[in-house]
Amino acid sequence: MKQSLSIIIIGTGAAGLMAAHQLADVANVTIITKNSWIESNSALAQGGIAAAVDKEDHPKAHLADTLAAGSFFNHRSRVREMVNHAPYLIDELVELGVPFEKTKGGYVLANEGAHSKRRILHALKDQTGKAIVEVLQQVVDGRVVQLDEQLVTEIVVNQNKVQGIIANGCFMHADAVVLASGGAGQLYRCTTNTAGRQGTDCIWLTKPALY
Secondary structure (H helix, E strand, C coil), X not given: CCCCCXXXXXXXXXXXXXXXXXXXXXXXXXXXXXXXXXXXXHHHCCCCEECCCCCCCCHHHHHHHHHHHCCCCCCHHHHHHHHHXXXXXXXXXXXXXXXXXXXXXXXXXXXXXXCCCCCEECECXXXXXXXXXXXXXXXXXXXXXXXXXXXXXXXXXECCEEXXXXXXXXXXXXXXXXXXXXXXXXXXXXXXXXXXCCCHHHHHHHXXXXX
C-alpha cells in the first residue's frame, strides 16, 4: 500500500528511473530532469554492461579487473558491492524487459577494455543505454509524476531535514530527495558526457538552502 511519503528524484537516466521503479509502490514519486527524458548519459551510452554472469567467471575476478583498471584508486568496498550485485541486477533488467543479446547457451558476452573474461552484455547492438532507459521509462509510466525542463537551483533544508527543492523558481515539497543527476563531466575540457552534466548536485550537497 502506497504511503503518504513524497520523494523527488532528480535525474532520468538509468539510476533515477530504477530508483523510481523501486520506490513507486511505497511512495508518491516525482522524477524530474532539466532537459528532456532522452537526454541523459545513460540513454547515449553505447557500451555494454559488465557482470560476471558466465559460469566460468566470478565477481572476484571482476573485482580484481576493476581495481586494476582504476590503478587501485577505487573505493574497494564500493567496487566489491557493485560487482557482487551486478549479476542480480542483470536478472532484474531482463525481467523488466531489457533485450540483452542471447544465444542458445546464454548471453552473448564480449571481452572489452581491461576485463580478463567475457562479461560485457549488449542490447540493441551499440544502443545498450538507450534500450535500458526506454524499458525503464515504460516501467514507471503511469506510476510516477514525470516532469522535464525543470532547473533545480536549491535543495531546501530546515533543521537538518529536507523539505523539498526549488525548481524553475518554484518550491516543490518532498520528504526525501534522490540525486541521480549524472555527474560533472562538463567541468572538464574533454568529456563524453551530455551537455547538462555540470556537477550541480555537488553544489546542492555543500550549500543547501536553509529556510
